Amino acid sequence: MKDNTTQRRTSKPRTRKEAKIEREVREEVSMRWWSKLRLFPMGIRILVVLILIVIAAVSGAMIGYSVMGEGDAIDVLKISTWRHIFDIMNGVVDK
Structure with a gap:
């Protein structure tokens, strides 16, 4: 079984634009998680x-x-x- 990191390395090379879009999506997902966590309403x-x-x-x-x-x-x-x-x-x- 291969994890996602090794699978990405063996796939075709990404462009800078694709890498940027992927990074933005990851940041957006992590920000959504943080914004939903409210200790006090x-x-x-x-x-x-x-x-x-x-x-x-x-x-x-x-x-x-x-x-x-x-x-x-x-x-x-x-x-x-x-x-x-x-x-x-x-x-x-x-x-």
């Missing part, structure tokens, strides 16, 4: 990215409020803190 990827963005925003606000604002980091999660920040941004004066 696209919907889960998007969900994970959105969750990571929310975590980064909350942790950044907590660090910024506690370090630069010299307050408690947990105060960032309170609604009253955000109302006060938006009042300052909108120019509402506290009485």
Whole structure:
């Protein structure tokens, strides 16, 4: 029994064009195999990215409020803190 490599060597000589076409077909087949292998579906990827963005925003606000604002980091999660920040941004004066 001969394998494909010895069979190719004993057959008629190929042209460069035929070799190029064969190489492209082999690359296309290998790329198809790789593209079908997905560990996480696209919907889960998007969900994970959105969750990571929310975590980064909350942790950044907590660090910024506690370090630069010299307050408690947990105060960032309170609604009253955000109302006060938006009042300052909108120019509402506290009485």
